[in-house]
């Protein structure tokens with residue numbers, strides 16, 4: 001096979017592949033117009049093969065334009081998205097998946113470097129939309145609505161837009177100048193962001209601002225608690241508050257030894273951040289084993305390589321002063337079973353990283369809106385709540401409903417779905 005210098009990876013030996021493409025087929029393929037597995041897995045619904053082929057041809061600007069037709073923040077996603085697109089890549093049957101997120105990051109960075117802008121329709125649709133919450137879901141909704149010709153204002157409770165991209169994901173994984181550049185580009189399209197504006201009464205705000213519709217994306221910021229008997233315990237913090245305080249430049253006093261309770265990516269971020277604050281020991285305590293932890297394996301790997309310790313198969317029973325009593329757990333069919341065997345370890349502070357809940361109390365009085373047991377807001381396939389004209393998305397709606405929104409119709413009249421931002425496992 002002739003190799004082109006522009007190939008993204010080395011040409012594979014097609015005689016050696018396991019399954020999928022190549023000459024060793026035993027069945028005749030039937031072609032159907034379906035989503036490729038990478039696109040299907042992408043939470044932002046990107047047309048990956050389209051922008052990859054443009055990038056491969058060196059047409060970087062067009063590749064970026066195709067990419068941002070779906071996802072306004074490629075430099076952010078190219079860094080922090082867990083790239084499920086690559087798990088779905090057909091090329092993995094041949095050698096390795098295409099490094100999609102690395103190309104995405106390159107295009108995102110190139111756009112920032114070159115100052116590429118998003119074209120905005122010159123004709124105003126006549127509709128005004130209020131977006132509540134300036135996290136990735138709200139920003140993405142504002143971006144797509146603006147591209148459709150609507151006027152959008154974001155009301156954001158915090159001092160800066162970005163939501164958990166700013167106050168959750170640590171700066172060592174997502175440099176702030178990159179995040180700010182991609183948010184600025186959305187503002188330059190005409191999206192107005194009002195900071196320090198917490199929405200308490202959505203119907204009143206909608207009426208006062210003369211908005212035709214509202215998209216609510218307030219995320220999930222309430223750190224989950226657990227009942228641990230604690231006597232004279234030192235600092236007990238929740239991970240989201242801890243990361244937020246560090247980001248705001250007010251890191252709490254956590255002493256020399258810190259224990260982090262939980263096995264998700266947030267636990268890894270909290271432990272790695274504690275290490276960067278200079279603690280001598282950051283110890284993650286998690287009740288299942290590595291195979292069953294919700295954190296991505298690479299995040300645990302990076303944490304371990306930075307000196308974070310992980311105590312698998314342990315749950316916290318009690319805290320007295322700086323003594324943390326933990327119980328050893330064994331797994332039965334993946335389920336944790338307490339053994340009654342106890343150990344003691346020392347920690348000056350305990351950070352709880354047990355997941356987050358959403359604060360949707362301010363929507364409780366709105367007629368028609370329905371809630372799940374966990375406080376998430378129920379929405380239909382069009383992301384509208386039970387109240388006409390009020391939509392919701394992002395971490396505040398159940399995961400299976402978060403992502404898809406129909407934006408038009410495909411060749412055969414089937415709806416084409418775009419995704420706003422998926423929930424991740426915590």
Ligand SMILES: Cc1cc2nc3c(=O)[nH]c(=O)nc-3n(C[C@H](O)[C@H](O)[C@H](O)COP(=O)(O)OP(=O)(O)OC[C@H]3O[C@@H](n4cnc5c(N)ncnc54)[C@H](O)[C@@H]3O)c2cc1C
Nearest residue numbers: 080133135136137156157163164168198199218219394395
């Ligand atoms: C520590 C941590 C690390 C993470 N790392 C990753 C990662 O590497 N990759 C990844 O894909 N995902 C990651 N995530 C998950 C990701 O950040 C979230 O899924 C995403 O931010 C959710 O977006 P959202 O817009 O729904 O909510 P948020 O990002 O939470 O934004 C909601 C916004 O609404 C504002 N708000 C809340 N209430 C009101 C109100 N009443 N009025 C006005 N504004 C309000 C908030 O101030 C906030 O700015 C991480 C999350 C955490 C906590």
Ligand code: SF4
Nearest residue numbers: 042077081083085101
């Ligand atoms: S890295 Fe994430 S956002 Fe980017 S193409 Fe892959 S799944 Fe989609």
